[in-house]
Amino acid sequence: xxxxxxxxxxxxLFVLNATLIAVTYMVLLERKVIAWVxxxxxxMRVGPYGILQPIADAxxxxxxxxxxxARADKWVFTAAPILVMVPALITFAVIPFGPSVHLxxxxxxxxxxxxxxxxxxxxxxxxxxxxxxxxxxxxSNSKFPLLASLRASAQxxxxxxxxxxxxxxxxxxxxxxxxxxxxxxxxxxxxxxxxVQPVAFVLxxxxxxxxxxxxxxxxxxxxxxxxxxxxxEYSGMRFALFFLAEYANMIVVSAVAxxxxxxxxxxxxxxxxxxxxxxxxxxxxxxxxxxFAFLYVFLWVRATLPRYRYDQLMRLGWKVxxxxxxxxxxxxxxxxxxx
Amino acid sequence: xxxxxxxxxxxxxxxINMGPQHPSTHGVLxxxxxxxxxxxxxxxxxxxxxHRGIEKLSENxxxxxxxxxxxxxxxxxxxxxxxxxxxxVEKLMQIEVPRRARYVRTALCELQRIASHCLWLGTHxxxxxxxxxxxxxxxxxxxxxxxxxxxCGARLTYNSMRIGGxxxxxxxxxDKKVLEFCSIMAExxxxxxxxxxxxxxxxxxxxxxxxxxxxQAIAIGLSGPPLRGSGVTKDxxxxxxYAAYDEMKFDVPIGTxxxxxxxxxxxxxxxRQSIRIIRQAIEGLPEGxxxxxxxxxxxxxxxxTYHAIESPKGEIGxxxxxxxxxxxxxxxxxxxxxxxxxxxxxxxxxxxxLADVVALIGSLxxxxxxxxx
Numbered sequence: 001x002x003x004x005x006x007x008x009x010x011x012x013l014f015v016l017n018a019t020l021i022a023v024t025y026m027v028l029l030e031r032k033v034i035a036w037v038x039x040x041x042x043x044m045r046v047g048p049y050g051i052l053q054p055i056a057d058a059x060x061x062x063x064x065x066x067x068x069x070a071r072a073d074k075w076v077f078t079a080a081p082i083l084v085m086v087p088a089l090i091t092f093a094v095i096p097f098g099p100s101v102h103l104x105x106x107x108x109x110x111x112x113x114x115x116x117x118x119x120x121x122x123x124x125x126x127x128x129x130x131x132x133x134x135x136x137x138x139x140s141n142s143k144f145p146l147l148a149s150l151r152a153s154a155q156x157x158x159x160x161x162x163x164x165x166x167x168x169x170x171x172x173x174x175x176x177x178x179x180x181x182x183x184x185x186x187x188x189x190x191x192x193x194x195x196v197q198p199v200a201f202v203l204x205x206x207x208x209x210x211x212x213x214x215x216x217x218x219x220x221x222x223x224x225x226x227x228x229x230x231x232x233e234y235s236g237m238r239f240a241l242f243f244l245a246e247y248a249n250m251i252v253v254s255a256v257a258x259x260x261x262x263x264x265x266x267x268x269x270x271x272x273x274x275x276x277x278x279x280x281x282x283x284x285x286x287x288x289x290x291x292f293a294f295l296y297v298f299l300w301v302r303a304t305l306p307r308y309r310y311d312q313l314m315r316l317g318w319k320v321x322x323x324x325x326x327x328x329x330x331x332x333x334x335x336x337x338x339x
Numbered sequence: 340x341x342x343x344x345x346x347x348x349x350x351x352x353x354x355i356n357m358g359p360q361h362p363s364t365h366g367v368l369x370x371x372x373x374x375x376x377x378x379x380x381x382x383x384x385x386x387x388x389x390h391r392g393i394e395k396l397s398e399n400x401x402x403x404x405x406x407x408x409x410x411x412x413x414x415x416x417x418x419x420x421x422x423x424x425x426x427x428v429e430k431l432m433q434i435e436v437p438r439r440a441r442y443v444r445t446a447l448c449e450l451q452r453i454a455s456h457c458l459w460l461g462t463h464x465x466x467x468x469x470x471x472x473x474x475x476x477x478x479x480x481x482x483x484x485x486x487x488x489x490x491c492g493a494r495l496t497y498n499s500m501r502i503g504g505x506x507x508x509x510x511x512x513x514d515k516k517v518l519e520f521c522s523i524m525a526e527x528x529x530x531x532x533x534x535x536x537x538x539x540x541x542x543x544x545x546x547x548x549x550x551x552x553x554x555q556a557i558a559i560g561l562s563g564p565p566l567r568g569s570g571v572t573k574d575x576x577x578x579x580x581y582a583a584y585d586e587m588k589f590d591v592p593i594g595t596x597x598x599x600x601x602x603x604x605x606x607x608x609x610x611r612q613s614i615r616i617i618r619q620a621i622e623g624l625p626e627g628x629x630x631x632x633x634x635x636x637x638x639x640x641x642x643x644t645y646h647a648i649e650s651p652k653g654e655i656g657x658x659x660x661x662x663x664x665x666x667x668x669x670x671x672x673x674x675x676x677x678x679x680x681x682x683x684x685x686x687x688x689x690x691x692x693l694a695d696v697v698a699l700i701g702s703l704x705x706x707x708x709x710x711x712x
Contacts, residue, residue, distance in 0.1 A: 034470075039475075143353065147377065147693070306464065306541050307467060307694075311692060312543050
């Protein structure tokens with residue numbers, strides 16, 4: 001009873017809340033990091049060094065008037081932000097934060113569930129999120145959001161192909177779709193997969209930027225051209241859902257990248273004996289550290305690079321990333337067969 | 340999409356209204372775009388949202404009061420507007436401006452050019468998505484505003500010239516601060532270049548975008564960096580030197596392709612040339628009076644004159660008619676560079692994508708205060 005219902009429920013509640021807090025603080029982190037890059041201070045007013053800023057933001061957004069444009073499609077307009085947020089959150093179900101820990105006389109694994117098609121689950125759930133963006137832009141019944149949602153759908157679909165092809169080569173290396181097994185196979189190999197599949201890692205990173213709508217691929221939001229993109233007509237908490245979903249997706253991509261390429265909860269070079277001291281740091285700490293390092297790169301890129309144009313982005317996706325991804329699969333296959 | 344395909348699927352062009360309240364139209368420009376997908380089929384540029392009737396107002400102000408109205412045209416380059424106007428009146432009245440005043444004017448004009456180009460660079464880069472450059476450029480612009488504040492007390496609308504010379508001599512130690520700024524700025528220009536000039540995305544976004552040939556540019560009447568970007572060497576500072584430009588050594592950078600990237604390179608080189616001019620003007624600053632022989636009551640003789648100078652945006656010209664009897668101009672007309680440069684916009688954006696529209700508006704560097712006046 002306790003093992004089947006209570007423990008998973010507690011874990012779900014814990015992960016869900018931790019994620020939501022992480023997401024709100026991600027917003028603050030982004031503002032801070034970009035401010036530092038741009039020789040500013042960032043939020044400084046709410047709490048010491050602005051650490052209470054996310055709470056102030058949340059309160060503000062909840063209190064804001066929730067406007068539905070007169071000619072919008074009400075149901076779809078309401079459903080869209082939910083459709084963006086929910087997939088981003090449920091992805092965390094299969095992300096392993098660590099191996100088992102011994103607590104209260106029980107072995108508790110540090111993941112909600114380990115399905116044997118974990119990676120497939122993530123890919124498919126992530127693609128549902130696109131619908132939210134498309135429908136949100138469409139239901140607003142406004143021209144700028146419509147253009148943005150067209151951009152978003154084209155972009156997300158084409159980049160999903162590239163990312164999925166990239167993952168194929170990784171699955172071939174790992175020999176499993178289960179997220180836990182992938183980490184374990186990195187342990188057995190004694191090497192993070194970033195060293196085995198560097199090309200795949202770069203492709204996944206670029207594809208990840210595009211899939212999360214982040215700079216330099218933030219076409220769908222393109223503030224300068226489309227005045228905010230698909231969420232132009234949204235306000236209040238519904239806007240907040242779109243906004244937070246973007247950060248939730250960033251965390252998902254970082255967590256997945258950590259699991260697949262950076263050895264998940266493993267310390268660097270897990271098989272080297274004299275590096276065992278590194279395992280004094282708990283496994284979940286390693287996982288979080290790597291995820292945040294990855295997230296930092298997201299922010300860094302945003303502060304540095306200009307934005308691609310929509311057609312250039314599509315060209316990059318179809319003509320560069322997908323061929324390289326396919327070539328990578330072929331090479332992986334050949335290496336696998338030969339050795 | 341090809342025409343047959345369009346008929347087959349029964350598609351329509353999308354008309355979208357960009358502005359007058361839009362983050363990237365640099366003020367209150369309104370562009371009505373007809374789009375095929377994201378491609379611009381045609382466009383209407385609608386101006387006039389910031390019209391304050393400065394030219395007509397000027398006909399009812401006395402000659403000195405007009406200086407402060409010229410501040411409000413190109414409000415990011417007030418000093419050059421002042422210089423242009425004052426020199427026109429001086430030409431009409433044949434007033435000799437003392438050498439020291441001409442040197443300070445030159446230095447102020449070039450400081451103003453750097454400030455204006457900083458604003459251009461920041462907003463242009465921001466339009467293309469590189470937001471960090473915006474804050475870097477504004478950091479340096481702030482230093483110039485401080486220098487202006489120390490000189491004349493104002494940070495935006497300076498009112499920093501008088502007919503016949505300057506209202507104030509430079510403060511003690513100001514020249515050293517300007518030279519200090521020059522050495523800071525020289526480094527920072529390299530910093531901007533590091534972020535953008537060889538950036539792959541920046542190249543893709545600006546190369547070959549909005550190409551305008553030299554013939555077309557001249558036919559439209561472009562001036563300033565957009566004209567020089569197309570490879571035409573025309574700069575009022577060289578061609579008809581005013582203030583102390585005839586005593587300064589500087590080059591006029593020109594582009595070759597006439598695209599957004601070349602206009603960008605031209606302006607970046609102008610940063611360096613401006614620094615060079617400021618150094619010469621401050622180091623060689625002669626002693627002497629700052630105002631020439633100007634009558635108490637400014638009342639130019641009957642006649643008309645046109646005088647143009649090189650503002651950061653291009654050629655700003657003043658056409659003034661005096662009837663010789665009253666203390667205000669009979670007719671006052673400005674040839675604003677932003678207005679003339681903006682004419683090129685429909686031609687430039689045709690066939691480009693929506694994202695290029697904002698890049699091209701930024702590339703022309705228009706200030707709506709000057710377009711509408």
